[in-house]
Amino acid sequence: MSVVSLSSAVQAAPDRRSALRPRWSPLQMSPTVALALAIVTLVIAWSLAPHLFTSQDPVNGVPAHKLLGPSTAHWFGTDHLGRDVYARVVYGAASSVTSALIAVVIGVAVGGLMGLLAGFLGGWVDTVLARLVDILLAIPRFLLAVIVVTALGFDTVNTAIATGVSAVAVFARVMRAEVIKTRQATFVEASFLQGGSRWYVLWRHVLPNASRSVLTLAVLQFGLSILVIASLAFLGYGDPPPASDWGLLIATGKDYLRWPWLVYAPAFVTIATVLSLNRISRWLRETD
């Protein structure tokens, strides 16, 4: 069973393209990258210190002020219990970021380790792990996430875990390919010849070189995880209020479509964040 990634088909295109266009150096980055970094920074700031960005209470609303439209007092309007939607988005950043982080960490740790062992040790280890990755790849990722979350029970952390499990195969494959490529590089061969131990070579040479692609993928996966978790929440596998994870805000908002800001506001923030992460991931790849 062959394992080919979408990425494999991309070939070495980015390099060619950068040959056609002036290459961006980190210091003179494009304005879109700057904007993307600014947005991601803002989201991280929201999740670290939400109280600096809003004075409203995300949990206790004023019932009499329910379902108000966006205004200067409530930038994103209020929800069905009179809670400020902007405050809920800001306070929800921590939970959204944490969920996506859990998903990425599971993908990177489990998938990365599998890929590392398979690529570095080769032989039967590679064969066994390759079969495991094949199974994970043969099941559509979203279907896999749904099945895993069904098994774990419906709740936000579990949707994050399920999303992470569904990403394991991608990380395993990229890591394996990177490790194989690096292993064959001249300097690694040289290091072996100089008598470096397997683990020393792995730690000192293979891992640092392989991790570059994995980092790019991880940034991308971070954005994707936010979307997958939102979709799982939409299907009803998420955690309940008062947790105000963005996906859940959108998913709850869809029941109140007469008050569209309940969907549009968190959806807009989600889209902006994921788009920024995609841009940063691409930028990392191009400045490689």
Added chain:
Amino acid sequence: MIDRSDARSPSRRRLLRSAAALVAAVALAPAIRAANGSPHGSPRDGGDLVFLIDTLGPTWIPNNSAISSFQGHVWGHVTDKLAYVDAEGKISPWIATRWEQTADATEFTLHLKDGVSFSDGTPLDAAAVVANLDIWYAGRIKDGINPIGLFPKTYDRAEAVDPTTVKVFFKAPTLGFIPTLGYHGSILISPKTLALPAIQQADLAKTAGSGPYRVAAWKEGDFVKLVKRKDYNWGPEAVGHTGPAYLDTITYKVVSEPSLRVAAVQSGQADVAYNASPQELKSLKDAGFTIATPRYLGFVNGWAINTKLAPYDDVKVRQALQAAINRQEIIDTVYTPDWKLAASFLQGNVPGATDQSAYLAYDPGRAEKLLDEAGWTRGRGGIRSKAGKPLTLTLYPNPYLATAKAVDELIAQQLGKLGWKVDIRAYDVVTFGQKVAFGGPAVPAYEVTRSFIDAGSVASILTDANNGENWFALGESDATLNALRDRIAGASSAESRAPILDELQKYVLAQGYFIPRTQIVQRIYVQSPNLKGETYNGLAYASYYTAAKDK
């Protein structure tokens, strides 16, 4: 439809306005046609109804699906029952035209309507009724056909005396038997269908009932289409019509998003939307749509308190909780004025329910005083504590009630002001079933949503006697409650039972064993204005047997 946000986007506003015009045109068209009048046939006959529903439930094996909130709608049109229970809990004849019982209530005689047939041609006679009673009681467990859970477990046997007379025998006095016949589980199915193996009974097209409609077509998870039986003439007299139905077809169509169901009815694409969000009801009503929020007979939505779990073993804390909930604010915020304040732990339409509002008044001052007396004092952050332990309440919103979470969130705000630390843990249906139970070790308050046919069934929930459900984890420890339970179970008539029920309601509320929230509406209907004449039974299911569309 015009709201503030529209001011920002003119194109959107224009779209909305044209959409509103379209809706108005659709709504007006039938009225104009009706004014012209049609000289042919009965003015009420004909028409097709499209009913949008959340889901059509799991299996269609009649015994396993009869009481489903969703499939019950289909069964209500495809099948009949022996007795009819109206929205006030009054029992009247239907397929059984009259009945007698022995003084000790162990032997019943049912007299059946003559000439009734199932849609497969089998007569609905005494033998058919016996076959149904037997399968309600026992199911065919090995084959995957469950018994009807609430059918009296004291059932012994039934005999067909002659084609229209059935004798039913019980092992012990069973006052609840006749009410059970009008319960949604007790649907009459053709003996030919009942003889089929489970895997074939699960195919709805193979099922024959005696109702005013029969199944024309269906697809799993998609729709069920019913067509009327022209030879039907045995409807319940209580609904004022016994002949064939007026509407030609009824289609139950699954649309899982509540907002889409409502929008489809608004734009004239369907006639009825089930389970709309309460928040949308006011504007729908203003736009001329019919809103129905029938209440079923049963318990109100509220908590059965676990009296084993500290601090709710303290009557003062329970009483403080009773006074700390602003029930009017729940109705104002989460619901609409269509919802009724709870006045007891029984729904207001249950025969025997009495007005106990005095125990349920919102009185934060009293709640604070009671908590102070019980030793729970305010600490840092306003949270009360006693001996270093914070005053907590963990709530598990009932997954069977869509608005349960919103109500819990609001109550959390209300209790928070008085020094409670409220955690809300919502589970899906599966996990809820496994982790949350009456009197569970981590469950201080179990959220009740439960219908019943007869108020006498409260006797079986109060304690653990006779396999009772022991809602308050009291066991046999409360002598007053035990005495009330025994007097209710032993009552020989509804009249003699009423004062005991009244006493029970006062006692349970005063002790804070049960904390009502609101009277429950578990079935919400948004209906196009040109559909009229539907009826709601004691379980709040809509029947379109008597309904007709303006033409």
Added chain:
Amino acid sequence: MRNAYLRYAGIRLVQAVVVVLLAYLFTFVVVSILPGDPVTNVLRDPQNGFTEEQIKTIIAAQGLDQPISVQLWTSLSGFLVGDFGVSMRSTRPVTTLIAEVLPSTLILASAGLAVALLLAAAIAYGTQFLPKRLGQGIVRAFPSLFLSVPGFVIGLVLIHAFGFQLGLFRVIEPDSAWATVFAAVALGIPISAQIAEVLIANLDHESGQEYAAVARSRGLGRVRLFAKHLLKPSSLPVVTVIALTVGELLGGSLITETVFGRTGIGSLVQRSAAAQDLPVLQAVVSLAAVVFVLVNLIADLFYPLLDPRLKLVGGTERRPTSANESAAPAPGSVTG
């Protein structure tokens, strides 16, 4: 050469069968982690009023209290002879359930793929020929944007705009032509992004080649240049991507079918997962694995025939395009 090819094909075939079997086992193990099943869940609904004894009797009668290993053997022995068993939720044969909904999903998936290809081609064309001032950069950003929007939001917006406000289709008839078109658009948008990314990258590569410059200098029209000289050589990797999007189409149908109210494989999964209906989930997962494995098997078996330079290695080494596998991890799958 011939023998080597047969050996290669044989090994691939065996591997494919093993993967499908393992996917089946995997689903069983994962779903069995959580105690509970649809039958027990219904019995425990307090509305039903069953006593604990009744519940125990019923569960025992249906064999649901047997050890996992026995249940696994029962299910696996059925699967090996092509019997998927009976749905625990609806008590109907799993084969019937799948046969009922498969056509709808096939239509949606093909339409979704068509939309994705059209969109991807249009975007790719735009990136090559749209003048800079007319927003070539913006067109280049489309794939990223498409991959950043939760799929259900696209669906809800389409339904409200075209279903309710413009009245192009009726929500209660999700299988009508227009409704299918918009469902396909909702499904196709995220997938078009993946195809477009690959297409753009390859087009950039091709248009940098000498022959493209030559063709241009000879005054070849844009559309012909695009279609004949650029698109064609770029399409081999695209075919690879399409093979991989089969799974995406199925995963995406879960959301799209739920939003649009279609009854297909996706909504069947959604209902079955919520109810822990193991037999149905196992069947669908196996089916998805079979499709994925078949598509890739066909590709694997054809590549060596098409390109004799390719070394035949039976193990884990792979297709021609994977030489640069690690170069650029393109956006993976989004089904959001």
